[in-house]
Ligand SMILES: Nc1ncnc2c1ncn2[C@@H]1O[C@H](COP(=O)(O)OP(=O)(O)OP(=O)(O)O)[C@@H](O)[C@H]1O
């Protein structure tokens with residue numbers, strides 16, 4: 001009996017029980033759809049992460065104090081002097097800015113909103129690719145505590161309304177400051193909406209928080225090739241100046257992104273595994289129905305054997321039925337999964353990635369499940385005694 | 394063509410063993426029409442199942458067209474059933490979901506015949522039993538007598554060496570029985586070898602020879618006198 005003939009026999013039998021067949025594949029449909037969605041969304045996220053990295057730049061890095069337990073806080077804190085010396089001694093570094101991040105509330109004449117205050121200086125505009133659309137950005141060398149602020153355009157709109165904010169007063173955690181510029185609206189990282197930003201001179205940020213602290217140094221190397229040297233040299237300078245070993249760590253944005261990528265990859269894997277379990281349950285459902293079907297069709301099996309079907313013909317017929325069921329489930333699952341991942345992608349604002357490979361693997365998996373869970377029922381069918389089978393009602 | 398010697402079949406269920414056939418020896422020639430009679434439980438069906446290679450004898454030998462069937466493996470037995478045996482059952486045993494043409498084609502599918510040839514041959518045998526116009530219908534749509542004629546067509550489709558019929562008229566009224574038996578008679582005239590189990594004297598009368606079974610033994614053989622009404626047709 002040829003494969004085509006076997007396929008035809010299987011389709012005939014499945015078509016007879018349309019309702020049952022479609023209910024049987026439901027489990028496989030859901031399983032495949034879930035796996036496809038998870039993988040597609042996960043891969044889409046990875047792709048966005050990498051694209052984002054390209055946009056921000058592969059030559060950005062940060063240096064932070066590697067505080068050790070037991071040491072007094074602030075012992076190895078950065079100073080403005082550090083920045084000046086590093087810039088002097090490390091030619092690979094083109095921009096270097098101190099940063100101090102404070103969550104705050106900004107109040108304008110119209111409204112108040114939560115905002116992310118970043119205390120820094122002029123170089124930060126280059127490092128973080130900040131685009132000024134009106135007025136100006138912070139100036140360099142901020143020994144002063146001048147109370148000025150550069151606002152995200154969208155935030156300015158929210159708290160100032162139709163008024164032009166430049167030159168006006170904004171209150172940050174109850175401290176007044178003069179608006180000197182507006183920056184282009186931030187789209188947020190990976191499409192996740194973060195608090196809108198306010199840039200202020202570092203000293204003013206320290207005044208707001210009441211702590212004399214530089215949290216991080218954020219810098220830009222001349223290019224991607226020079227970033228390792230830039231980070232190593234900067235760390236060395238700091239160690240010498242503060243006479244401290246292993247107290248400063250530098251990490252490039254690329255490394256940070258890779259860690260984030262690894263984490264999202266692991267999350268994708270875990271959710272994918274959970275989705276895979278539903279696929280397994282679907283497979284067990286197929287086996288269950290196939291067993292019922294074999295029992296119900298005992299007489300049919302007897303007839304086929306009497307007419308000259310070999311045991312392997314019967315085995316083949318039921319195995320093909322199981323595989324066809326699972327493949328149909330897989331096909332529908334891929335379609336639904338594709339729809340699902342597009343929906344999720346639209347909500348998360350990143351492109352879904354359904355690769356040809358994913359689809360192929362989904363199909364291969366459906367076939368494997370069909371064979372794995374079809375083998376036992378088909379074997380039962382093939383082992384029947386023809387006389388007893390024919391006697392069955 | 395069929396030679397069985399000392400054929401014995403013992404059914405074993407648990408500790409109890411039951412001899413359904415006891416040392417049956419008989420020879421059936423090519424082209425013969427043989428009826429098998431006997432009380433219920435006498436081993437008629439068992440005998441036919443062994444002849445049809447659906448069951449293996451416990452001991453004894455069975456030659457079908459000069460080959461010793463008991464030496465064949467499972468796949469080879471399936472092939473014998475497919476190529477040399479045509480079964481007709483009391484309960485027709487058609488597949489209700491397939492149309493009649495497809496039912497008749499079934500043995501040819503397992504023979505590996507190409508689709509076009511299958512179709513042609515199936516139509517030919519359906520025409521032979523007078524049911525070609527029902528080819529596209531399904532078994533539940535036709536009468537019992539017609540279903541049995543379809544079953545006969547199916548038994549014929551691979552041009553088997555012998556037709557084995559186990560009470561083929563057992564579920565039919567007398568009119569349908571006559572129709573079915575007329576076909577068997579015609580097939581016999583054309584040279585087909587037929588072994589037919591029946592309880593009814595009138596049905597057995599269509600055969601040329603009757604084998605009588607009792608308690609698993611072949612107790613008597615009888616050559617039938619040719620009934621005048623059969624002869625006249
Ligand atoms: N699988 C089996 N296991 C045990 N005993 C069996 C089995 N099959 C048949 N028998 C017994 O063998 C004997 C012969 O059965 P068989 O079916 O050949 O009789 P039969 O002559 O065809 O009867 P009937 O006219 O009722 O069809 C019966 O007593 C039956 O109970």
Ligand SMILES: [Mg+2]
Pocket residue numbers: 437438439559
């Ligand atoms: Mg019987």
